[in-house]
Amino acid sequence: MRLGWLIAPAPVVDHLALVKQRCDLFTPGLTQLVVAAMVNNGDDQTHLARLRAEHARRHDAMIAALERRLPPEALSWRRVAGGLYRWARLGCGFDADDVAQAALADGVALVAGNAFYPDGDGRCDIRLCFARTPPDRIDAGIARLAHALRRIRDTQRPASGRCPLV
Secondary structure, three states, X not given: OOOOOOOOOHHHHHHHXXXXXXXXXXXXXXXXXXXXXXXXXXXXXXXXXXXXXXXXXXXXXXXXXXXXXXXXXXEEEOOOOOOOEEEEEEOOOOOHHHHHXXXXXXXXXXXXXXXHOOOXXXXXXXXXXXXXXXXHHHHHHHHXXXXXXXXXXXXXXXXXXXXXXX
């Protein structure tokens, strides 16, 4: 379920309401009723606690898989305290668009970083989502990402400049 609210000056709210109406006419009433009931009886806090615990498990599974499958020369990242995504920086001259296409061919969807930069930067960055994937499938996804990186390395880099991918 997605439901949000906005605190902004009236002209901003009015403009955003028009934009939203072009996408869909209204937020579904059932969603609003379910969220209102959860908030009124306190179930929202229980639900949020479960979500936080599950996202932490998935985050930890992704970090463990990244550490196991990819050396820092190929992909680096920082641990952070929150969020639903892991941002990573590609090493070894990899291009994020090439990696996104190769990973997709191996069944792994990720987003190239340049989609998030207005100036076209981010060609060495990728965004990996751990929130959607159960922990038992995250390792397999990271293994596929490593395979995609090896394939790019083997087709685009000379043997003397090989990236140390396991």
